[in-house]
Amino acid sequence: MKNTVNRRSLLKSSLMTLGGMALAPHISMGAFQNASFSVDEKNRLYYSPLLREHFLDERPDVMAMAARLNANENPYGPPESAKKAVIDAVSGGNRYSWRELAVLVDKIAKKEGVDTKHIMMGPGSSDLLEKFALVMFMNGGNIVSADPTYMSLIRVAESVGAKWKPVPCTKDWSHDLKAMEAAIDKDTKMVYICNPNNPVGTITDSKALMDFCSRVSEKVPVFIDEAYLELAEGTGAVSMVSLLKEKKNVIIARTFSKIMGMAGLRVGYAVALPSTLDQIQKITRGGMGISHTSVLGAIASFEDTEFQAMTKKLNTECKEYLYENLKKLNYKYITSYTNFVIFPINMDGKEFLSKMTAKGVMIRTFDINDKPWCRVSMGTMDEMKLFVKALGELS
Numbered sequence: 001m002k003n004t005v006n007r008r009s010l011l012k013s014s015l016m017t018l019g020g021m022a023l024a025p026h027i028s029m030g031a032f033q034n035a036s037f038s039v040d041e042k043n044r045l046y047y048s049p050l051l052r053e054h055f056l057d058e059r060p061d062v063m064a065m066a067a068r069l070n071a072n073e074n075p076y077g078p079p080e081s082a083k084k085a086v087i088d089a090v091s092g093g094n095r096y097s098w099r100e101l102a103v104l105v106d107k108i109a110k111k112e113g114v115d116t117k118h119i120m121m122g123p124g125s126s127d128l129l130e131k132f133a134l135v136m137f138m139n140g141g142n143i144v145s146a147d148p149t150y151m152s153l154i155r156v157a158e159s160v161g162a163k164w165k166p167v168p169c170t171k172d173w174s175h176d177l178k179a180m181e182a183a184i185d186k187d188t189k190m191v192y193i194c195n196p197n198n199p200v201g202t203i204t205d206s207k208a209l210m211d212f213c214s215r216v217s218e219k220v221p222v223f224i225d226e227a228y229l230e231l232a233e234g235t236g237a238v239s240m241v242s243l244l245k246e247k248k249n250v251i252i253a254r255t256f257s258k259i260m261g262m263a264g265l266r267v268g269y270a271v272a273l274p275s276t277l278d279q280i281q282k283i284t285r286g287g288m289g290i291s292h293t294s295v296l297g298a299i300a301s302f303e304d305t306e307f308q309a310m311t312k313k314l315n316t317e318c319k320e321y322l323y324e325n326l327k328k329l330n331y332k333y334i335t336s337y338t339n340f341v342i343f344p345i346n347m348d349g350k351e352f353l354s355k356m357t358a359k360g361v362m363i364r365t366f367d368i369n370d371k372p373w374c375r376v377s378m379g380t381m382d383e384m385k386l387f388v389k390a391l392g393e394l395s
């Protein structure tokens, strides 16, 4: 059984019953801030048949936390170059940023090998995920995706009336492309692929995915969320953007929040066929939501390949350190191609979450198939050491 709860009413009732204490941090501050969400009979957030998430009754003091390893942010950002650009841009904040945005779009188009008409900007890729969901599902239909996966687009699609057709991941936690293709029917309006996939951190083979997107996009648009693609090192993973040259109906979402260290500055973009973007931009505007300072910060960080290379290197070092220590502590884990790692734990997810939080370490705990898992983002090496120490004390 699941109950749909409006965040505001739950917040209100929690304020009454808990004497002023607020809700789970990822709800009150997360992507679904004003959205309806559901809790199941065990008081876990209900994401999917397979995936539930635990949340705390009290919101911890985020600023007092020693290690913030719960939101897959880049601990090294923003790059110095972007900080300077943001500061220098402040005095131009009385003007709309169209000219500067066009400079950024030009650079992105050049890198992606497409015309600027293929680019739609947004204040973070979440904004684009949501806009595509709103527009493409406003007249119903269904969406096919893996389960588990990143729920942002799917949640919004469901909220406006879409039916979600979740397809369980394969045994190795990659997309079951065959089953996904079979799940498409006459009402399917979109296939959503998150590659590498959040929250499992796995990658689906690029060649198989390319074949899938090429074939399936003849029938229905395929949305590929590549938020973590740059971090998929050593896999030969490539973007699906090249399919646009063949006029395939694919939509690729990218973000400045991860490799470029700008999560709080909010910049992302979608690359798609101009006709697909027209459909979205008839109703909503993309770049309008990005501040002038963020546009200038994004131009700087986009060009700061040194910072991006450093992020990759340190991210890999932290993952290796984590793997080594998880093995020492007898934890199995799913090999990750992102900046987070998920692994099964031997403790109730909510208990684990509150114990870690009490130690100043923010992580997320999910139940997958009713078994508890911890998802930890890569922080600085010092933060990873704190995490490993805290984990050791709980084990």
Ligand SMILES: Cc1ncc(COP(=O)(O)O)c(C=O)c1O
Pocket (backbone or CB within 6 Å): 071, 072, 123, 124, 125, 126, 127, 150, 194, 198, 225, 227, 228, 254, 255, 256, 257, 263, 267, 268
């Ligand atoms: C798979 C995926 N897509 C999109 C986003 C949204 O990122 P942003 O809105 O910061 O660009 C996230 C954030 O964690 C993510 O994990």
